[in-house]
Amino acid sequence: MPRTDDASPIGSGEHVSAPPDDVRTLKHVIEREIDALRADVGDSTPARASPGAVTADDTPAAVPRAAGSAEPGRGQDRDTHGRRDVADRGTRGRRGAAGTADDDPWACLAAALPAVPLATALLAPVWDDGRGEEGAAVVDFVITAGNRVRSAEWLEPLGLLVGQRLLAVRPGAASAGLIEALARVIRTGRPLHGWALDYTERREGRLRRVQLLCDAAACGDRILATWRPALTEADLLTGDAQKLVSMGWGNWDLLSGATSWSDGLHRIFRTAPGRTWSLTQLCDALLPEDVPRFAQCVRALLAGADTPWTRIRFVVGDEVRTLDVLGRPLAGTDGRPWAIHLVARDLTPQMRSLQRLEETRKETEVLRQQAAAERRVASQLREALLPTHSAELAEAGIAVAAAYLPSEREAAVGGDWYKCRLLPDGRVLLAIGDASGHGLDAVARMAQQRHALAGLAQTGADPGAMATWLNQLMCGDPTALTATAVVGYVEHHVLRWACAGHPPPVLRRAGGASLLPGDHAGPLLGLIPGYAYETATVPLEPGDLLLLYTDGLIERRDEDIEDSLGGLVRSLAGVGPLSPEETVDDLISSHAASGLEDDACLLALRID
Known part of the structure; x- marks a missing residue:
């Protein structure tokens, strides 16, 4: 550049x-x-002649002054106490020898006041001793001249109040400090410039206030003062x-x-x-x-x-x-x-809003990407952890259907799980559970519980013992939280099962349905260390259908849990001799069509 x-x-x-x-x-x-x-403009602009300069064609003219009068606008000489010369004050304001207005500076000044665009008045002090001797104080002012400009719409022009005292026509002047401020101008000779005045007065039963700015200067032994609104409308x-x-x-x-x-x-x-x-x-x-x-x-x-x-x-x-x-x-x-x-x-506030909006958009995009990744992982986990029933179960005379229903449409899997598999000794392992929480954390806990149960099943222990051992594992892990589960075996048309804080299975038989008795049910897994869970036995007949489910299928905020269980039993009884797949589809249609408040799992098993 x-x-x-x-x-x-x-x-x-x-x-x-x-x-x-x-x-x-x-x-x-x-x-x-x-x-x-500036240089360019200055070269083409003539300079103003200095004051008092005399040209060849002009001679300075004398300025006429009234005999014994002071020049208007000039301050007066003062003694060591800051007082004016009283004798000199007494001679000021007299008319000249000719007796004309042109020779009277006060008359000239009063005649010029209508040309001032601000409310203006010429004020004469009123002394407490009547003459202004040494030590006297100014107690008021007399309006000796003024114009007809209003300082506020509701205040009369001072030009219409000539001859009256200021406190009589402006009673709020004392409390506003105006009298004292003007008295200082008399005492010191220092003018006021833009002195702020809050003037308040009661008029016709109402209090009126106006903010004014006052300018004042000594003019002989008097005060020339102007008032203007501090802020116009x-x-x-x-x-x-x-x-x-x-x-x-x-x-x-x-x-x-x-x-x-x-x-x-x-x-x-x-x-x-x-x-x-x-x-x-x-x-x-x-x-x-x-x-x-x-x-x-x-x-x-x-x-x-x-x-x-x-x-x-x-x-x-x-x-x-x-x-x-x-x-x-x-x-x-x-x-x-x-x-x-x-x-x-x-535009700073708008730019800040746009910046926050952009930051929110970026955060939302990051969360969207994280959610998409989580859905992909969860979908793969569901396929690995919640497989469909195998052909081995069908050869053993058991038909199975299962479904996982997320409460949120975009979620792939949560803490709900099931397991149904043929063991080497011929028994069919049947289990369903619900680990606390949602998302990948719940998936991790669900996987731990499900795999732990699969290992315990290899011991040949009864369902109550397996539930007891699983409870001990969870109580010893501070990150495991709690869970519910139903664990059981089907062997030779007999169901042996244990319950840990989970809703009881439903048995459909010969056109009717009922909840399996849950008197032996124990507390949630991971809640009470050392608790021993019991095992219950239920005989099964050909054609019987067992339904295991998690509480997300039946829980409703506006419905008692007992009523929800009753509705599930009636639904299962009313569908007739449907296959496990048809039964699961019918229950999904009747109980989950309007949406679920929590994830749900269904596992239907029929004895053929």
């Missing part, structure tokens, strides 16, 4: 270099262009509008260096009222990556061209604020810009 120090001034007709990309160079460009503009509406839409604007006078900002711009850059930034100070707050964009905007304005909305980021305090900036140069008839006007719209 060519050095911007060698670039020709904007608007000169020569080639303009690329926008600078660092703050130091940008500030140098701005200062150079403003200096060139237009100011209030403009301020509210800027705050509502997060906007502000500022004006930079390139010739004088004066800068003015709206309240909205002060709010955006967190500066106190009256504390504005120059264009080079704005450069210091730029985010480095946005220096070229701001440089292009400012250089176009210095060349006299409008700029469109440009997104620029500034570092304000400890945060980055994003602004949309619109620029317009104020140019004279010669086309040269003498001031720059910028409008800024604060």
Whole structure:
């Protein structure tokens, strides 16, 4: 990039270099262009003659003064106690020898008051000793002149109240501190500039308040004072509008260096009222990556061209604020810009929301990918851990059907499990269980319990002993939590089974159905170390169908568990002599069609 120090001034007709990309160079460009503009304008602007200069054709004229009167607007000489000369005060305000208004400075001043656009009055002090001798205090003021401008809509113009005392027509002046403030001007000779006044008065049974700004100065032995609203209605509406839409604007006078900002711009850059930034100070707050964009905007304005909305980021305090900036140069008839006007719209809250939204979208995508991976793993685990029945069972005279029903459609497997297999000694192992939790953690616990049961079954122990050993394994593992299970064998048309906190199986026989008695049932696995589970025996007949299930099939928040079990028994009795596959399908249709609150497993076994 060519050095911007060698670039020709904007608007000169020569080639303009690329926008600078660092703050130091940008500030140098701005200062150079403003200096060139001031020099160019200064060379063609005549200087104002110094006060008191005398030309060849003019002679200074004497300023007429009334005899013995003081020059209006000048402070008076004071003694060591800060008091005015009483004798001198007594001679002030007298008319001149001619006796005309032109010779009376007070009359001249009073005649000029209607030209003042603010509420204005000339006030004479009222002393507590009547004359203002040493040690006297100002207790009030008399309105000697005024104009007809109202300082508030409900306050009468002071020009209509001439001759009356200020406290009589403005009774709230004392409590607001106005009398004391004006008295200080009399005592010290120091004027008031923008003195804030909260004026309150009771009018027609109502309290009225207005915020005013007072300017006052000693004028001879009197006070010339003006009042203006601290904020006009237009100011209030403009301020509210800027705050509502997060906007502000500022004006930079390139010739004088004066800068003015709206309240909205002060709010955006967190500066106190009256504390504005120059264009080079704005450069210091730029985010480095946005220096070229701001440089292009400012250089176009210095060349006299409008700029469109440009997104620029500034570092304000400890945060980055994003602004949309619109620029317009104020140019004279010669086309040269003498001031720059910028409008800024604060987009920081929106950008933060977009950033949070993007972060949420990324988090959601990560969770979606994790969930998809978990579903894939769980699906593979289901095939490995919950296989369908084998042909060996059919050869042994037992028909089996099973189903796994996740409560969430996208879930592949949880803590529910079943097992049905032919053992080497001819017995058929029959089991179903529910490990606590969901997701892969529950799958891991389910796999541990299922594989542990498969190993215990090789011992030839009865179901009660296997449940006891499984309970001991889980109680010794702090990560195992709890589980429920039904464990049993089918051998020679006899079911021998044990129950650990699980719903009892349902037996369908000859067109009827009933729950198997669960008097021997024990507590949940992993709950009570050393608990000995019992084994119950149930004879089976050809055509009998056993249904084992987990509680997700029957549990409903708005239904008692006993009623749910009764409904399951009635459903099984009403389906008739269906095959295990048809029975499972019918139960799924009647009990799970409307959705499940928990995962569920079904295992149907028929004795042929």
